[in-house]
Amino acid sequence: MAKAAVNSLQTRAKKILASLRKEYPDARTALVHRTPFELLIATILSAQCTDERVNIVTKTLFTKYPDPGVFANASQAELEQDIHSTGFFRMKAKNIIACSKALTERHQGVVPSTMEDLVQLPGVGRKTANVVLSEAFGRSEGIVVDTHVHRVSQRLGLTRADQPEKIEQDLMSLFDRREWRDVGGLLILHGRRICNARKPKCPDCAVASLCPSAGSFAKSKT
Numbered sequence: 452m453a454k455a456a457v458n459s460l461q462t463r464a465k466k467i468l469a470s471l472r473k474e475y476p477d478a479r480t481a482l483v484h485r486t487p488f489e490l491l492i493a494t495i496l497s498a499q500c501t502d503e504r505v506n507i508v509t510k511t512l513f514t515k516y517p518d519p520g521v522f523a524n525a526s527q528a529e530l531e532q533d534i535h536s537t538g539f540f541r542m543k544a545k546n547i548i549a550c551s552k553a554l555t556e557r558h559q560g561v562v563p564s565t566m567e568d569l570v571q572l573p574g575v576g577r578k579t580a581n582v583v584l585s586e587a588f589g590r591s592e593g594i595v596v597d598t599h600v601h602r603v604s605q606r607l608g609l610t611r612a613d614q615p616e617k618i619e620q621d622l623m624s625l626f627d628r629r630e631w632r633d634v635g636g637l638l639i640l641h642g643r644r645i646c647n648a649r650k651p652k653c654p655d656c657a658v659a660s661l662c663p664s665a666g667s668f669a670k671s672k673t
Contacts, residue, residue, distance in 0.1 A: 546574025599642025
């Protein structure tokens, strides 16, 4: 991409970020948690599930399983029933037990605060690690890329990539490191409230004037 085009894209990206910050001044994870460990488990459960549903499940889950040691010794069949309503419960239960065992065996039951250590835990990829690092430790090691960020960043023309890792790299190149923490959260919230998968609410969009896709969605409705 030519330097002028890159500069133009970065300028537009900054304007998008400023508008989204104004629209969503309190954008943070909706997952209810008291500790880094609770956030880690809640984020694992949130895959293909709403935060609202996860919060309902974890309200009792964290009372029954208060720490990594208890999760590590849990019956998988019983844990599957406890988290059944979050979907993909077998794989999630397996990952949560394995992750908890790894925490107790390698980290004395303490959630590590580095990307390198987090992604070595079973069931933890860069998305989950970025959520934990950002929200629990205030560290910006990357940008959270979930289905909302994937969709919204493409529609906004901030990336043409399809792989989450490449999307993350593209977004990281457009924003300053100190902004990475906000970028993922803002795009997620915008994707949930306005830029829906099937029917984006372009007339209500705070960044419609900066979005190359807004016109195409408007035409598809006529």
